[in-house]
Amino acid sequence: MKNLNTPYFMINEQALIDNLEKAKQLKEISGAKLVLALKCFSTWGTFDTIKPYLDGTTSSGPYEVRLGHEKFGGETHAYSVGYSNADIEAVKPLSDKIIFNSLSQLEAHYENCKDSASLGLRINPEMSVAGQDLANPARAYSRLGVKQDLLSLDVLNNVDGFMFHMNCENKDVDAFIRVLDHISTTFTEYLDQLTWLSLGGGIFFTYPNYPIEKLGLALKAFAEKHSVQVYLEPGEAIITRTADLVVSVIDIVENDKQTAIVDSATEAHRLDTLIYNEPATIREATKGATYNYVIGSCSCLAGDQFCEAQFEQPLKIGQKLHIEDSAGYTMVKLNWFNGLKMPSIYFQRVDGDIEVLNEFGYEDFKATLGK
Ligand SMILES: Cc1ncc(COP(=O)(O)O)c(C=O)c1O
Structure with missing residues (x-):
């Protein structure tokens, strides 16, 4: 290897493929679709390696939407904690799904977006596996997603899907399954009427010895029970190590x-x-x-x-x-x-x-x- 000047990042394609093979296995067992969370990794020069394995990208801001659409393709999911009118004009033509963070954002942009994309809403499940409080979406006073007590079944007139994100580097499949069961029982009437559901990122299924099959079967059972297409939004799991x-x-x-x-x-x-x-x-x-x-x-x-x-x-x-x-x-x-x-x-x-x-x-x- 020639003597490269430091500092530099060296990304290893073989290590990436090893993770992606695990992602493929998880998809095959579970039937879930996987979209890359660009917030974690957007180095698009590697996307040709990743594309054959994943279904598209998800985003946390308008430029990620554009990058996902331009450089990755497949399904482009748009999510943001807050969309201005200008943001919506930018992401609308590029997105297959637009996920709003609050009922007020959904209301503000519904008419404008309803014929352009499948719409979704982020829900706060009030339960998480997230280590540090700073990274815990279900922390006290969290602004990330709508709590159950603010929801009513009327919302189903305006959205096709929900997004939950409540894990951070969760290596414990049983802890994940407990959250999944909680979602399944708490939101049953909603889930049964949705066409898709994203369970977010933070599931560390590429960690050595992670029981991929157990996770895959739990996701499959959940999807079948509620007749819903499940998505995951992995970031770290795809590019770890x-x-x-x-x-x-x-x-x-x-x-x-x-x-x-x-x-x-x-x-x-x-x-x-x-x-x-x-x-x-x-x-x-x-x-x-x-x-x-x-x-x-x-x-x-x-x-x-x-x-x-x-x-x-x-x-x-x-x-x-x-x-x-x-x-x-x-x-x-x-x-x-x-x-x-x-x-x-x-x-x-x-x-x-x-x-x-x-x-x-x-x-x-x-x-x-x-x-
Ligand atoms: C909504 C959402 N989806 C996906 C992810 C990706 O998480 P990770 O990189 O831990 O898999 C995050 C991370 O914060 C997130 O907030």
Whole structure:
């Protein structure tokens, strides 16, 4: 492999295909359709690999709708927490389904959209498997979706489908099935009249040893019971463990602990490490080995670090480190904070070829701030 300049993301096509094969298996068992959640991963240079396996895309804002329509095809689902009239004009001609977040949004846009797309409504099931409160759609006072006590059967005159999203990296199939049962019993009269139902994302069915068959059969039974076409909206499950963020050690400083400063920052290139305080994993590290380092970011934020890790040998200036599992919610959140060099995006094909999906420079930084 030629000596690429860091920082860069390296997406591995074979790892992507391995996840997609599991998605295919789940589809075959369950009869569910799967649409890629572009909020998690929108790196469209990889879409030709993904397209044969999935049914389309879903979105969280108008530009994702357009990207899904232009670059992925299949079914385009449009969802947003809030659509302005201008947003609706933009997404209407591109969307197969438009899902509203509230009854007031449905009312505001119903007449305008009813003949263009199949309409849906997001429901808050008031139950979730979501780890941190920040990412819990059923948290107190949640603005995401309509609670049951605000619904009446009249809504079925205006929508064909519901969308529930209440999981975040849920690896526990039994916990998912409990939520599914809750939805099935709480919303029975609605479900029996809907033509489609999306159960959102956050189901970690590509996690090692995840019981795909059990999930698939539960979804199939649910779909048959309510005569409804089920959709899932996976993001992370499709791209988990498919990309490294590759960085170089720029400096090593000491203040009670040794910190290796690398040419990247969580705040700019791997934001969720910071937001959710979830340490990254370094491929070159060995847990418990002799040489301990904080892997520190090159940003000005005092607490900005990737993780603390141990190595068999002392780290050296110029050495590359691979920050694993860096595909989801990273490239879509890249920003220019501190004027740092933005990571290039490369795609390692199954045959070993490395395709350049994008490289960035000073002109790109400048262009985001004026012209
Ligand atoms: C409505 C909706 N669908 C799908 C997803 C994708 O979730 P994940 O990437 O965890 O599978 C999310 C994530 O926040 C979401 O809010």
